[in-house]
Amino acid sequence: MIRFIFFYLSIFISINGSASDLTINGKLEQGGLAYGWVSKDTKLRLGGIKINISPDGFFIFGISRNSPSNLDLEIITNKKISKRNINIKKRNWIIERIDGLPRNTVSPDKKTLNRIRNEGALISQRRKVSKDSILFESGFILPAEGRVSGVFGSQRVLNGKPRSPHSGLDLAAPIGTNVVATANGIVSLVHDDMILTGKTLMIDHGFGLHSIYIHLNDIFINEGDSVTQGQVIAGIGVTGRTSGPHLHFGITWYGVKLDPQSVLEVLPNRNLVN
Numbered sequence: 153m154i155r156f157i158f159f160y161l162s163i164f165i166s167i168n169g170s171a172s173d174l175t176i177n178g179k180l181e182q183g184g185l186a187y188g189w190v191s192k193d194t195k196l197r198l199g200g201i202k203i204n205i206s207p208d209g210f211f212i213f214g215i216s217r218n219s220p221s222n223l224d225l226e227i228i229t230n231k232k233i234s235k236r237n238i239n240i241k242k243r244n245w246i247i248e249r250i251d252g253l254p255r256n257t258v259s260p261d262k263k264t265l266n267r268i269r270n271e272g273a274l275i276s277q278r279r280k281v282s283k284d285s286i287l288f289e290s291g292f293i294l295p296a297e298g299r300v301s302g303v304f305g306s307q308r309v310l311n312g313k314p315r316s317p318h319s320g321l322d323l324a325a326p327i328g329t330n331v332v333a334t335a336n337g338i339v340s341l342v343h344d345d346m347i348l349t350g351k352t353l354m355i356d357h358g359f360g361l362h363s364i365y366i367h368l369n370d371i372f373i374n375e376g377d378s379v380t381q382g383q384v385i386a387g388i389g390v391t392g393r394t395s396g397p398h399l400h401f402g403i404t405w406y407g408v409k410l411d412p413q414s415v416l417e418v419l420p421n422r423n424l425v426n
């Protein structure tokens with residue numbers, strides 16, 4: 153089925169290998185998601201991450217925001233390692249420079265800093281664990297209706313100091329607006345009160361893909377629950393460090409932060425394709 157779905161996605165760059173043993177499609181750009189097929193008995197590795205491969209040879213991998221222009225995909229066959237060089241397209245990120253701001257004199261106390269660190273570590277740890285099966289066969293959908301108020305990769309430079317790039321897509325909507333699961337999966341994290349992200353929810357979609365939903369008002373599901381695409385899982389809120397009600401929606405591949413809009417383009421909802 154999955155092969156059938158992707159066969160029709162002809163708009164993407166295709167790299168044909170020297171033999172028909174490795175095909176790579178998708179968005180080969182910073183923050184992008186790639187997918188492909190490889191022949192049996194082959195293993196793949198990228199940047200130290202072992203790539204999941206389905207019984208019929210389907211695989212995915214993610215590309216970070218700051219990826220260099222060339223990546224080496226390691227191909228392991230009969231214990232021999234060869235490399236496939238992949239060209240990664242650079243993107244122009246929105247950079248906003250604000251100078252002359254008064255020095256920020258308020259910094260979190262030690263206890264708060266510790267919590268921030270531990271909560272971040274918990275999220276990172278959960279992202280490293282993923283089902284070795286494809287739960288995202290239906291593709292991905294936007295998890296809420298709302299105005300796009302922030303895009304992936306944008307960065308603010310305050311008084312010359314670069315802040316962390318924005319790691320997801322922001323959708324602004326009133327408190328309580330439905331948030332639905334972007335794809336089928338298993339709930340991998342529910343947290344009621346994180347300092348930065350407030351009420352926080354994560355779903356494992358398999359093969360390394362996790363989605364995250366933050367600043368929520370309510371969460372209607374529990375860790376370990378199976379969810380289906382489109383199922384209402386939460387309500388939009390204003391919890392954690394945020395100035396207005398919105399959903400921050402992120403997708404990662406083994407912790408590599410991806411542009412959700414890229415993932416939705418590469419793996420769209422099946423109904424849209426058929």
Ligand SMILES: [Zn+2]
Nearest residue numbers: 302321322400
């Ligand atoms: Zn955000």
